[in-house]
Amino acid sequence: MQFIDRVKIKVKAGDGGKGMSSFRREKYVPFGGPSGGDGGKGGDIVFMVDEGKSTLLDLRYNRKVVAPNGVNGKTKKMHGAVGEDAVIKVPLGTIVKDAETGRILADLTRKNQRAIICKGGKGGRGNFRFKTSKNTAPTYAEKGGLGEVKDVEVELKVLADVGLVGYPSVGKSTLLSVVSAAKPEIADYHFTTIQPNLGMVQVPDGRSFVMADLPGLIDGAAQGKGLGHQFLRHIERCRVIIHVVDMGAQDGRDPVQDYANINKELEEYQYRLLERPQVVVANKMDLDDAEANLARFKEAYPDVEIYPTMTALDEGLEPIIYKAADLLEVTPVFPLYDEEEKSEGVLYKYEGDKPPFKVHNLGNGRWKLTGEEIETAFAMATLDTDEGQQRFARKMRVLGVDSALREAGAADGDTIELAEFEFEFVE
Ligand SMILES: Nc1nc2c(ncn2[C@@H]2O[C@H](COP(=O)(O)OP(=O)(O)OP(=O)(O)O)[C@@H](O)[C@H]2O)c(=O)[nH]1
Numbered sequence: 001m002q003f004i005d006r007v008k009i010k011v012k013a014g015d016g017g018k019g020m021s022s023f024r025r026e027k028y029v030p031f032g033g034p035s036g037g038d039g040g041k042g043g044d045i046v047f048m049v050d051e052g053k054s055t056l057l058d059l060r061y062n063r064k065v066v067a068p069n070g071v072n073g074k075t076k077k078m079h080g081a082v083g084e085d086a087v088i089k090v091p092l093g094t095i096v097k098d099a100e101t102g103r104i105l106a107d108l109t110r111k112n113q114r115a116i117i118c119k120g121g122k123g124g125r126g127n128f129r130f131k132t133s134k135n136t137a138p139t140y141a142e143k144g145g146l147g148e149v150k151d152v153e154v155e156l157k158v159l160a161d162v163g164l165v166g167y168p169s170v171g172k173s174t175l176l177s178v179v180s181a182a183k184p185e186i187a188d189y190h191f192t193t194i195q196p197n198l199g200m201v202q203v204p205d206g207r208s209f210v211m212a213d214l215p216g217l218i219d220g221a222a223q224g225k226g227l228g229h230q231f232l233r234h235i236e237r238c239r240v241i242i243h244v245v246d247m248g249a250q251d252g253r254d255p256v257q258d259y260a261n262i263n264k265e266l267e268e269y270q271y272r273l274l275e276r277p278q279v280v281v282a283n284k285m286d287l288d289d290a291e292a293n294l295a296r297f298k299e300a301y302p303d304v305e306i307y308p309t310m311t312a313l314d315e316g317l318e319p320i321i322y323k324a325a326d327l328l329e330v331t332p333v334f335p336l337y338d339e340e341e342k343s344e345g346v347l348y349k350y351e352g353d354k355p356p357f358k359v360h361n362l363g364n365g366r367w368k369l370t371g372e373e374i375e376t377a378f379a380m381a382t383l384d385t386d387e388g389q390q391r392f393a394r395k396m397r398v399l400g401v402d403s404a405l406r407e408a409g410a411a412d413g414d415t416i417e418l419a420e421f422e423f424e425f426v427e
């Protein structure tokens with residue numbers, strides 16, 4: 001599940017300090033030689049991976065980053081101090097492009113990776129450097145070099161960190177709408193949400209993460225009921241789950257049972273989603289039976305930490321945001337893609353669990369892929385951003401199908417079944 005977070009910023013490396021022009025003046029040394037020191041180098045603009053970050057939110061508030069200049073050279077051959085590098089910390093998977101040319105300046109895919117995006121200007125040389133046998137008293141000293149300036153586009157293909165899970169109409173979309181700027185559709189009928197919505201959540205202490213509002217689950221989802229597989233698949237990439245339970249128990253539902261049922265579906269699904277850390281939310285505490293239901297819930301699950309909320313009234317959400325951020329810090333980062341897997345585009349792997357995909361060998365190296373879940377597979381990687389849809393429509397390439405056909409020895413007109421395939425988006 002991905003969407004694109006993109007910020008344009010201006011960056012400027014520090015200018016080099018001026019070289020000094022001066023002469024030694026000492027007692028008993030009437031004509032001292034040149035003694036002007038070199039200027040310091042200007043600071044570089046460095047982008048660096050910080051695994052603690054998952055969004056580019058900081059950059060939105062700081063659109064111009066300037067590294068300090070080098071200090072001018074001094075007398076007595078003393079160098080000016082070097083300007084410190086300005087280090088811009090970004091999440092793993094960030095790409096830095098030149099905004100004018102679109103050229104990729106850095107693709108930050110490794111832990112602690114650093115990339116110099118703008119070089120600081122060189123320090124100018126002081127006049128003592130220009131002393132020669134012919135000119136023993138040069139007055140000339142160099143100016144410092146200018147620091148590079150660039151407009152850069154910083155781009156991150158974001159994976160959702162936190163996913164909202166629960167039965168339909170428990171208030172998942174409402175929760176996302178309150179804690180982020182996202183505007184998902186909210187309504188009192190089931191399955192209002194059929195595609196994930198993503199929002200950026202900012203924790204008051206400065207941390208931030210991406211939250212996905214997912215379609216509601218129902219009993220039997222793990223067996224594929226009610227588009228269950230499609231919906232559960234979205235959760236695979238979320239590191240932390242916010243499990244929302246409706247304590248109002250409308251529609252004759254029982255929150256105690258609901259909680260167990262949803263966890264059962266998570267457990268039965270192939271990637272053992274139940275092992276993801278959960279924040280359990282008791283929503284709709286404003287409704288009549290909610291208190292009594294919550295008491296029963298606590299009795300049934302004395303070990304479960306539960307957060308009571310009235311999401312629609314924006315009550316009780318802050319502790320949930322903190323808790324989710326804390327859990328993210330101790331939950332491993334899902335790698336965006338491995339080094340080897342990376343080609344020009346981002347490579348996605350889809351492993352089918354339902355009916356395998358069928359490849360119809362049309363001959364002449366052409367083939368057609370069909371299967372119930374193909375759309376889901378593609379949507380999973382593109383998500384429903386406008387940009388994603390366009391990419392989806394125009395620039396996708398499925399890999400490995402030719403070799404699968406070859407291996408199976410499929411003649412023209414034959415159809416083979418495929419359990420998994422890889423695809424990538426090509427720029
Ligand atoms: N009384 C009350 N109603 C709430 C609260 N939070 C949400 N609701 C209402 O519950 C209904 C469903 O809310 P949604 O946020 O659309 O629920 P959802 O879980 O996203 O539902 P699906 O997308 O269908 O899975 C809406 O009418 C909300 O206004 C709350 O704290 N109290």
Ligand SMILES: [Mg+2]
Pocket residue numbers: 172173174185186192193213214215
């Ligand atoms: Mg919804």
